[in-house]
Amino acid sequence: MSVSNTNEQFVSAQKRLYTIMSFLLVAILTAGSILLSNHLVGYVSSNQIIISAVFNLIAALGFIAVWKKVALTSVKNLPVLFLAASGIRILLAAMTVLVYCFAMRGDSQSIKVFAVVFMAFYFVMLVFDTWFFIKTEKTKRIK
Secondary structure, eight states: OOHHHHHHHHHHHHHHHHHHHHHHHHHHHHHHHHHHHHHHSSOOOHHHHHHHHHHHHHHHHHHHHHHHHHHHHOGGGHHHHHHHHHHHHHHHHHHHHHHHHHHTTTOHHHHHHHHHHHHHHHHHHHHHHHHHHHHHHHHHHHO
């Protein structure tokens, strides 16, 4: 078994694991948001939760696809990828919140609740990404 074949298997396994864990985490966040919506932040509409969940799923799937390609072709560029992906994700998140604000202008309570829900999803996924890829890099170095 060659080194590149072993690397491909490792990267593919990590991609599968990341995808499964991302879906599970977003599902847990979605369920938690629905269950806690009336208790913590007031009424949260399903649109606010759906937008937050879909944004994070798309971001996670896009990031892992790009990560796999970079991890297989140019490992030295992974730090640049992490920095670029974080920058792009925060810009897309800001644009998503801004579009919601324009769509719901005049309903400041809805905007505030959406911002709280969206930020909660965003930061949990950010922490998850950081943890997962630090763990992945440590595991890769050990092997």
